[in-house]
Amino acid sequence: MLELTIGIVGATGVVGQTALDLLADEFTDFKVKKLKLYASRASAGKMVTFCNSKITIEEPNLPSMLECNAILFATEASISTEFIPKLAEHGVLCIDKSSAFRAHPSVPLVVPEVNGHLLNPNELKKFPVVASPNCCTIPLVMVLKPLQDKFGLERVILSTYQSVSGAGKPAIDVLTEETKNFFVNQDLTCGKSEIFPKSIAFNVMPYVAGILDNGDTDEESKIISESRKILNSPKLPLAATSVRVPTFVGHGESVTLELSSKVTASQIKETLSEFPGIQIIDEKSAKDEDLGTYGLFVTPRETHGKDDVFVSRIRNTDVFQNGISLWIVSDNLRKGAALNAIQVINSCAANGTLKALSSK
Numbered sequence: 256m257l258e259l260t261i262g263i264v265g266a267t268g269v270v271g272q273t274a275l276d277l278l279a280d281e282f283t284d285f286k287v288k289k290l291k292l293y294a295s296r297a298s299a300g301k302m303v304t305f306c307n308s309k310i311t312i313e314e315p316n317l318p319s320m321l322e323c324n325a326i327l328f329a330t331e332a333s334i335s336t337e338f339i340p341k342l343a344e345h346g347v348l349c350i351d352k353s354s355a356f357r358a359h360p361s362v363p364l365v366v367p368e369v370n371g372h373l374l375n376p377n378e379l380k381k382f383p384v385v386a387s388p389n390c391c392t393i394p395l396v397m398v399l400k401p402l403q404d405k406f407g408l409e410r411v412i413l414s415t416y417q418s419v420s421g422a423g424k425p426a427i428d429v430l431t432e433e434t435k436n437f438f439v440n441q442d443l444t445c446g447k448s449e450i451f452p453k454s455i456a457f458n459v460m461p462y463v464a465g466i467l468d469n470g471d472t473d474e475e476s477k478i479i480s481e482s483r484k485i486l487n488s489p490k491l492p493l494a495a496t497s498v499r500v501p502t503f504v505g506h507g508e509s510v511t512l513e514l515s516s517k518v519t520a521s522q523i524k525e526t527l528s529e530f531p532g533i534q535i536i537d538e539k540s541a542k543d544e545d546l547g548t549y550g551l552f553v554t555p556r557e558t559h560g561k562d563d564v565f566v567s568r569i570r571n572t573d574v575f576q577n578g579i580s581l582w583i584v585s586d587n588l589r590k591g592a593a594l595n596a597i598q599v600i601n602s603c604a605a606n607g608t609l610k611a612l613s614s615k
């Protein structure tokens with residue numbers, strides 16, 4: 256098995272911490288020979304325990320990062336922009352969780368189950384950078400891809416229900432504080448925090464990141480453009496409304512789509528259940544005792560710590576000629592972020608990319 260030195264930039268954040276958990280689980284096909292952790296100046300010097308060894312957090316710096324075979328960037332886009340081109344030049348595989356390189360024409364935007372064939376060792380040898388999509392894009396394309404391949408995809412209308420962990424660790428603290436304030440001080444002013452423009456506790460907000468000139472939010476625009484790139488369908492009509500809700504982990508997505516041919520709900524179930532990484536929980540006619548762990552449908556909280564993308568509430572709708580509505584939910588920190596990135600490293604270990612890069 257390939258033994259690798261792996262780096263995580265943003266190791267103290269929610270995505271970085273999830274990546275650490277996943278690497279400690281040893282679910283990967285490669286072995287972590289050495290782990291190097293990076294965060295901001297405020298965290299530099301702190302110790303993190305990983306598999307019984309203590310690792311000192313460093314500020315990102317090129318000499319140290321060049322010791323890595325692969326680095327996961329789980330911090331803001333400006334850090335990726337600063338370091339990734341220099342590391343790539345030296346043959347370090349960079350997996351970027353930020354949005355910095357997602358639209359770059361020479362950078363593959365990869366969900367391994369959907370377009371893992373883009374992890375081509377010959378191409379990655381030239382520029383070893385892989386972008387990992389937005390946490391709503393990943394589960395959405397996991398569901399759209401098998402339907403597109405089998406039935407043809409005409410259009411998509413999406414509304415998201417995004418947990419606060421999508422906005423990082425400080426956002427989890429804001430929801431906790433606002434909730435405590437309500438119960439302890441009976442204070443529920445609709446004031447803004449440093450993270451959200453209005454109070455998020457006991458509220459919902461049709462606003463995830465800034466609003467662009469066309470009226471979409473930045474989040475909506477990313478979901479649209481990234482889905483089109485991954486599905487290789489640059490003109491796919493896709494309308495998205497991103498909504499922040501007061502849950503901690505797990506993003507939900509309500510999707511209505513039009514397919515090119517007439518399809519029943521049971522054909523959709525059959526097709527999706529054959530796709531790796533998807534679980535269908537949609538037993539509306541079952542008796543209570545036969546419903547299993549998740550019951551009739553899956554909620555965001557139930558996905559916490561789970562790797563799969565869950566699909567429920569699959570049904571025909573007459574709003575389009577061949578219309579289908581369904582509910583998607585997954586752990587935004589796992590498949591929506593850290594897990595997808597580690598799967599990319601895994602695939603690059605398996606297909607010879609990392610071996611080719613180390614001999615560069």
Ligand SMILES: NC(=O)C1=CN([C@@H]2O[C@H](COP(=O)(O)OP(=O)(O)OC[C@H]3O[C@@H](n4cnc5c(N)ncnc54)[C@H](OP(=O)(O)O)[C@@H]3O)[C@@H](O)[C@H]2O)C=CC1
Pocket residue numbers: 264265266267268269270271293294295296297298299314315328329330331332334352353354388389390420421422423424425587588591592
């Ligand atoms: N959360 C999610 O669901 C998803 C997040 N992403 C993307 O992943 C990235 C990380 O997000 P998330 O974990 O949620 O964010 P967090 O706010 O939880 O963590 C941010 C991390 O970045 C570090 N950091 C901040 N400034 C610097 C710096 N100058 N140099 C090095 N490290 C720095 C922080 O270190 P310190 O603790 O020292 O401040 C911390 O480790 C972002 O690009 C985000 O857009 C993508 C998909 C989903």
Ligand SMILES: N[C@@H](CC(=O)OP(=O)(O)O)C(=O)O
Pocket residue numbers: 352353354388389390417418420421422423463464474477
């Ligand atoms: N913005 C998303 C998470 C995220 O970080 O997305 P992106 O990597 O596209 O900025 C959310 O808040 O739920």
